[in-house]
Amino acid sequence: MIPLSDKAATRKGLKDKLDAIARTRCFMRDSVAAGRAVPCQRCGNNNVEWAHVISRRDLSLRWELDNNLSLCHSCHVWFDAHRKEARAWFASRWPERWEHIQKIWWQRDKMFGSSVEHLKELLAQMKGLR
Numbered sequence: 001m002i003p004l005s006d007k008a009a010t011r012k013g014l015k016d017k018l019d020a021i022a023r024t025r026c027f028m029r030d031s032v033a034a035g036r037a038v039p040c041q042r043c044g045n046n047n048v049e050w051a052h053v054i055s056r057r058d059l060s061l062r063w064e065l066d067n068n069l070s071l072c073h074s075c076h077v078w079f080d081a082h083r084k085e086a087r088a089w090f091a092s093r094w095p096e097r098w099e100h101i102q103k104i105w106w107q108r109d110k111m112f113g114s115s116v117e118h119l120k121e122l123l124a125q126m127k128g129l130r
Helices: 006-034 074-083 085-092 096-104 116-129
Strands: 048-050 068-072
Touching: 006 068, 006 116, 048 074, 068 074, 074 085, 085 096, 085 116
Parallel strands: none
Antiparallel strands: 048 068
């Protein structure tokens, strides 16, 4: 295994911290909305995973609350395998969130950098939202 450079290790550590905060925020939002333990947003199952409407590879949306949702493993696999149908389902269920995601996605190159400094700034902002 090739060791990570200090900069890459720092970037990975920041992404991991941002992931933890975003996952917690997503699960809290979805459990409050349901009034019970975090349910799958598609089928209601209680054993959920952190999922993304637009892939988490797109850092401009990875930690955006509107782009996150709670899905059980089966629904997560369906969502990833049937992107067009899944996004249509999401857009019909949460049109405001879909519109917000689209707006960010189309402006992503102007809005987001993946430098260590930017990730640190984003982490500070997200910690303040807890």
